[in-house]
Amino acid sequence: MSDELYQRALLDLAKAAHGAGTLAAPDGSALRDSPLCGDRVRMQVALEGGRIQALAHDVKGCLLCRAAASLVGLHGAGLNAAEASALRDQVAAALAGGEPPAGWSELKLFEPVRPHRNRHGCVLLPFEALLAALDSHGRA
Numbered sequence: 001m002s003d004e005l006y007q008r009a010l011l012d013l014a015k016a017a018h019g020a021g022t023l024a025a026p027d028g029s030a031l032r033d034s035p036l037c038g039d040r041v042r043m044q045v046a047l048e049g050g051r052i053q054a055l056a057h058d059v060k061g062c063l064l065c066r067a068a069a070s071l072v073g074l075h076g077a078g079l080n081a082a083e084a085s086a087l088r089d090q091v092a093a094a095l096a097g098g099e100p101p102a103g104w105s106e107l108k109l110f111e112p113v114r115p116h117r118n119r120h121g122c123v124l125l126p127f128e129a130l131l132a133a134l135d136s137h138g139r140a
Contacts, residue, residue: 004112014066019073030132039065043129069126088127
């Protein structure tokens with residue numbers, strides 16, 4: 001694994017941990033983990049009118065997973081379930097060589113991950129946890 005994956009801006013994004021913590025009364029919550037690498041993300045959402053009003057995450061994982069969760073924490077508020085699903089697909093496409101979605105320019109920091117397909121899941125896990133948390137809303 002080369003040092004190019006762990007550039008200063010990516011380290012700073014992970015360290016900032018935007019959205020880290022828990023919500024007092026989440027409307028949805030989900031835990032996702034990767035059996036391949038051991039990353040684990042718990043994502044919580046508070047919704048208003050079908051849109052994320054607030055979110056929080058707890059990550060036990062690698063730098064890439066922590067940085068991606070921080071990015072979700074930075075920009076995830078305001079999304080609805082359909083937009084979050086489209087975002088996850090756009091992030092996967094960006095990792096495959098496409099352009100990052102509008103408003104998520106920090107995803108360019110993950111460009112060095114592109115040739116390391118086995119690490120794409122580390123970046124995608126927080127986005128998948130977000131989708132699962134949104135999906136859990138309203139279930140008993």
